[in-house]
Amino acid sequence: MPRTEFTPSITTRPVYPGLSPVPGAAALMLADASGAEALIELALQDAALIAAAHVIYIPEGAPFGAALAALHPKHYHEGPSFSAILPRFRKALLDAHMGTRLYLAGSETLIGLAMAEALAAGLPVDAIQSDHRGSIARRMQCVHCKGITEGVTTDPFTCSHCGLTLFVRDHYSRRLAAFQGVCVDAETPGIVPELQEIKP
């Protein structure tokens, strides 16, 4: 699955420049189905890096588990969902030594949630690399009710919590791992612009 190229936007819109190995530093890696190939490509660049790494993979039914395990990471773990791997991921962040690098690959939601955990755990932002692959669906916070709607692919969309029709902003909170959704017909209730598929 190729890397996603995003259109230029405001400075809070995250970008994901891809993964490049930092030799010698301890490595924690996390990928979902769409990001697995990014870790395999990373291993091709630096086999020693992945041999010493802790790799966590969320396969979501994709067939890359065997290929990742065959890279013989120091620790290899598969889990069924982000919430399932979260305790292990948090423990790995807690145990991480100075200089540890975090490599994230896959959907924007996976990268965002993992990055929020890592920053809260005290990892410097410069120690985190990311590669966006797969769906461009967004995780949106409704600014009105504060509910999070996952997997948003249209603009506007309906808040899955309060039901307001929200437009999709590029303003992004790393703390929440979410973009901001704001009522699109606040001034003219009921007059909603035509639905569009969101673009990268």
Add this chain to the structure above:
Amino acid sequence: MTIQFNDETFRDDYTFRNSAEAIRRFPFPFDRDSYMYSVNMEPHKGGREGSPFEKRFDVDEHYVAEMRDRAITLTEDPLRCQSLPHMELAGWDLLDLIMQSKAEDYPDLFSLQRDGNQWHWINRPLGIDQRFTFLDATTLPCGPMEYITRQAQGDFAVLDQREGNLWMDAGMVTSQADWSLDFDIGMNFFEWHAPVPRAAEMGVFQRALKFLLNVQQGSPARRLNWTMTVNPRLDTSPENYHKWGPEKRTITPENVGKKQFLRVELQTFWRLPRSNALAFPIRCYLISLEDLVTVPKWGRRLHRVLRDLPEDLAAYKGFAVNRPMIVDYLARFDDGAETSPGIFAD
């Protein structure tokens, strides 16, 4: 000085009003007949007698009513006041700064007596008499930042300084020009300004950040910012946009003078001594167009500024849809005469 505090509202029936004195001292933000972003900083070391620049934290006739409005907003949405765990010391710094400034600048309204860490604070307009132990949050009814900003007009952002940047890590935000503290908390200076059009390309934020990182203790700075608001509403938050948004479309040529307000922010910047954080009060002043045009220079100038403002700025400031009616109204008060330099009335 004695201040007669207004009994007025900033929501529902909107009984807010400016006295003749409040109009005269209004912080009109335009020093010329046009507007574009700039890093318009100046030292905050007093100003004309009677002006809102004179005292460190201006207290005016709206004080009691504004604090009542803040309490209503906080009851409805406690997320308007947040402080990340490492910011408590900065909260005490802010409490110290505001209490000392108010007690010295308005001795008839506020008093502060300190015996070591045993402090006694009296706020006469709000009827508060509080003894507490400085730096011990268990001796106040809430955290120090919330405690003091429930007694000080304007919004407050408290910015942590690290990694050569400023971080929005605490705040009390109930009278904002449409931004969300709950969403922006934890962001750095460039992140929370990201939605502002044009300014980043102009290098405004780089220069402003460089200035702010170097604000020194005892040498606060200030600037004015502005936008337009329909009705004298303090809580123009994104959280409640679906509630106040429809009001924006109630402007008519007949009511524009009464319902359309110029909203001015007096922003000040203070280095805090213990935490090295930067306190960033954002004080909001509102004036209806019909009150504003009673000062002929301001009527002429606001007409020219709003008429000539680039469309993207009008959209960002949220009044593009009402601009034609606003400009038509103000044109009646612009005879084409020259205006004098500076913000003050002639």
